[in-house]
Amino acid sequence: MPEQREPFNIELKIGGRRLRLEGAVPAGPLSMADLLPLIQRLADAVGEVAAQEVEARGKKIACRAGCGACCRQLVPVSEPEALYLSQRVDAMPAERRDRIRGRFARGLEELDRRGMLEALRGAAGVRDREARRAFGEAYFRLGIPCPFLEDESCGIHPHRPISCREYLVTSSPADCADPVGRRVETVTLPRRVSSILYRFGDGAGGDSARWLPMILALAWAQEHRDSPLPTCPGPELFENFIRRLASG
Numbered sequence: 435m436p437e438q439r440e441p442f443n444i445e446l447k448i449g450g451r452r453l454r455l456e457g458a459v460p461a462g463p464l465s466m467a468d469l470l471p472l473i474q475r476l477a478d479a480v481g482e483v484a485a486q487e488v489e490a491r492g493k494k495i496a497c498r499a500g501c502g503a504c505c506r507q508l509v510p511v512s513e514p515e516a517l518y519l520s521q522r523v524d525a526m527p528a529e530r531r532d533r534i535r536g537r538f539a540r541g542l543e544e545l546d547r548r549g550m551l552e553a554l555r556g557a558a559g560v561r562d563r564e565a566r567r568a569f570g571e572a573y574f575r576l577g578i579p580c581p582f583l584e585d586e587s588c589g590i591h592p593h594r595p596i597s598c599r600e601y602l603v604t605s606s607p608a609d610c611a612d613p614v615g616r617r618v619e620t621v622t623l624p625r626r627v628s629s630i631l632y633r634f635g636d637g638a639g640g641d642s643a644r645w646l647p648m649i650l651a652l653a654w655a656q657e658h659r660d661s662p663l664p665t666c667p668g669p670e671l672f673e674n675f676i677r678r679l680a681s682g
């Protein structure tokens with residue numbers, strides 16, 4: 435039987451501009467990991483609103499395919515994204531899957547060797563802004579490439595995390611290679627879809643912010659393979675998310 439889908443056609447006013455999105459959401463029970471393709475479209479649409487505002491001020495987004503200058507940073511992902519990424523890796527042809535799993539494993543070994551692995555596991559709990567910045571800088575200085583980075587391009591571009599979609603700069607890509615990044619001009623987004631997503635670990639948006647560094651994603655998914663994410667009828671889950679986005 436074909437999957438039942440409920441059409442949607444939304445228009446939100448964000449950052450003084452209109453964001454329109456239409457499509458269909460599966461009517462049956464969905465987890466946040468199942469809903470991610472729609473959340474990714476939302477994040478891209480918010481990024482486009484931000485790009486229009488940047489261009490209206492005479493600047494341009496400098497991020498381009500083939501530039502992986504920022505892909506050695508500590509990339510935060512939500513728990514549903516960790517699961518989603520792990521599923522994408524599982525579905526890859528064996529040779530590529532093994533290569534990527536190997537990069538994750540070597541990244542973790544390197545972090546352990548440098549004495550940062552335990553601290554990384556607690557990174558989401560660091561509340562002090564300055565301590566968080568210093569930790570991110572120390573991580574960047576290790577120069578560990580994202581396991582999905584291939585020839586300085588994102589090897590999972592259509593599936594990349596929301597935080598990667600939200601990192602947009604107008605400054606020179608060369609500036610992004612500087613761990614301190616004093617000259618990096620990041621684009622301020624009118625809404626951060628990632629921040630909302632971190633609260634949807636409970637499937638309802640009432641959770642505390644939960645995320646993990648991407649290098650831990652496969653290990654996290656493996657550890658939690660017997661504890662499935664909560665589910666909710668797809669249209670309800672999507673509507674909840676849109677309400678959070680609209681309310682800012």
Ligand code: SF4
Pocket residue numbers: 502504505506509580581582583584587588589590591594595598
């Ligand atoms: S997922 Fe892609 S865009 Fe994000 S850090 Fe990795 S290689 Fe870069």
